[in-house]
Amino acid sequence: MLESNGQSIGVVNAIVGQRRYTVTLNGESNHAGTTPMGYRRDTVYAFSRICHQSVEKAKKMGDPLVLTFGKVEPRPNTVNVVPGKTTFTIDCRHTDATVLRDFTQQLENDMRAICDEMDIGIDIDLWMDEEPVPMNKEPGRHPDRIV
Template identity: 90%
Template structure:
């Protein structure tokens, strides 16, 4: 069986990774981009050829279904997201969707139809890499996505969410999609995106909780001035303010310790030229923890610290908290069952 799956992955992973491959390395497959659409269409074709019933939902989540013989109304769902970050790795997201399909294909060939319905899902989006919105795929599966929250948002190039969606053949729902009530279990295979298992010489682990996340976009406004004629004491330099915020916050995160993590991932100074004091800087913050109260306390203090630094430097600040997701513990029975299977 191991040889079978190794061969199957070696054949399918390069094929899927080639769609959206970036010449500079990795792959870029953003929500509702041409690369995203081609990937979903090609994956749909391959699943259909393997004997699964395939369909898209209204927002682009792709399903491959093998109907159960005794309990068809009860669904075991497995898969992952198909979108990527910019220059993403070929195991993030798509490996979980591929693995679910290959496992179901093997089970069908070996044992025939299952007692309960088993579905593979290739979710439309998880990363939030193109638009300032995350979990569009999974939120729509469970009726948690509000169409009004995305109706007017745009990507960095000014393309509207609705326009990008329509270009791929999908239409923004007028109201939240109804939550699926037939799903009895969901299991996802995912590459470790850190180094804990690897550092401990372990090949597999079972997740017992998903961290909570808070994401911000912060804008600092000072004053652009000539780099050669503006004395240091007269500057309202937003990059200087950002550097103080970044350095102080990261040190506090380190002092706080695991499992809290803090990332300043995107920084855009303006006018972004060599001989002008930057009068505006926009940056993002991503903070995560397994305890909702700790996450809230740390980020609220972070907000206060940023305001204090900006007040001291005569810099105005706008803080936009656009993602606030609570931690989620995993189902104890599933965790125990998966642990037994992995041991």
């Protein structure tokens, strides 16, 4: 980041807060060849909608918010079966506790709304909730004094 922005030094102004989740979507596994599209309760499709909508909202929010969908595990994870269960992780970070909390609360609400619309069950487990820590801003005011 420093080099691409033409900077030679960076000063940390905060340690980001983090909220991490494990989310499980529960639909219905069925044969891919005999289940019409309108009857599917496909958890990978639900995940893709959640992922797309959330990433777009994070991009609109802009820096320093970051959002990552990490580990994704569809079940049964085979080519000819509609996935009936998908588990995935979310990592969201920001330097402002209120922004982080508000964004992730909206994320939770959005995930529930998508799942309600698709008749998909959802279990949201928030397993990490760390507050951001502001740093002393004085060093950044005098970069010429930093050795």
